[in-house]
Amino acid sequence: MQALVDLWHWLTGTVFAAQSAPPRLLLLGTGVLALAVVVPRQVWRTARHTITIAHEGGHGLAALLTGRRLTGIRLHSDTSGLTLSSGRARGPGMALTLLAGYLTPSLLGLGGAELLAHGRIRLLLWAALVLLPAMLVMIRNAFGVLSVTITGAVVFAVSWFASAQVQAAFAYLGVWFLLIGGVRPVFELQRSRRGHRATDSDADQLGRLTGVAAVLWVGLFLVLNLAAALAGACLLLRGAGVDAPALLSSWLSRSP
Numbered sequence: 001m002q003a004l005v006d007l008w009h010w011l012t013g014t015v016f017a018a019q020s021a022p023p024r025l026l027l028l029g030t031g032v033l034a035l036a037v038v039v040p041r042q043v044w045r046t047a048r049h050t051i052t053i054a055h056e057g058g059h060g061l062a063a064l065l066t067g068r069r070l071t072g073i074r075l076h077s078d079t080s081g082l083t084l085s086s087g088r089a090r091g092p093g094m095a096l097t098l099l100a101g102y103l104t105p106s107l108l109g110l111g112g113a114e115l116l117a118h119g120r121i122r123l124l125l126w127a128a129l130v131l132l133p134a135m136l137v138m139i140r141n142a143f144g145v146l147s148v149t150i151t152g153a154v155v156f157a158v159s160w161f162a163s164a165q166v167q168a169a170f171a172y173l174g175v176w177f178l179l180i181g182g183v184r185p186v187f188e189l190q191r192s193r194r195g196h197r198a199t200d201s202d203a204d205q206l207g208r209l210t211g212v213a214a215v216l217w218v219g220l221f222l223v224l225n226l227a228a229a230l231a232g233a234c235l236l237l238r239g240a241g242v243d244a245p246a247l248l249s250s251w252l253s254r255s256p
Helices: 002-015 024-038 041-065 092-117 121-136 142-161 164-181 184-194 202-210 214-239 244-254
Strands: 069-075 081-086
Touching (some): 024 164, 024 214, 041 069, 041 081, 041 092, 041 121, 041 184, 081 092, 092 121, 092 184, 092 202, 121 164, 142 164, 164 184, 164 214, 184 202, 184 214, 202 214
Antiparallel strands (some): 069 081
8 A cells, every 4th residue: 555655755856747848949949949850861860660559559559549459550760660450441540540540640749739738747757668568568679679669679678867957858759750740751651642652541541531632631641740730830839938939920920
């Protein structure tokens, strides 16, 4: 019984406790660094594995929540992935499972931004430590196991051993990366579709399933992910004491 009490005190005093707002330089610096990771092609090719983990995890979670049977997830060295589930081949469950992939990285970024806006840096890191092992048990190939394990090990090392300043920088960089990095794959998807290299993409499967043109699904991915990126950026700025809407309004009013 005492062990449970001690655990609760540790959780409320450490994991759930709010940390002070980061310096604005850290907030803006991590945003610029995330942009520098997403934009250059060579750096993006490595960093994109994290987006793929979130993408396939989104498919898997949506499958479970809609009553489908999740049979396995594969992550490949070329940053592609595959989530397998069984159930009805048509219907809302299948549609939501397909829809979740491209939206999940941005939604995770938005959720992370909400936590950071309230100073919950350690809670964000420990939430990742819960989600990654949960996904690991469904991985069905060696590269996928390696990819998720390394990601989890890095998050654990930062959350357990790093200083509060390093934890804050890591958390903000991760959230910025999800918000910005969630948008680029949508452009890559449409470019592959134009080159007829993605005829079985999530958007094309949704098109066949619903009768709505695949390009409209790509457009929906883009609009929602851009909205999540904008909302997440405003949350992060607000958490650092910056009123983003007021700042933007002031800037627009001064524009000729």
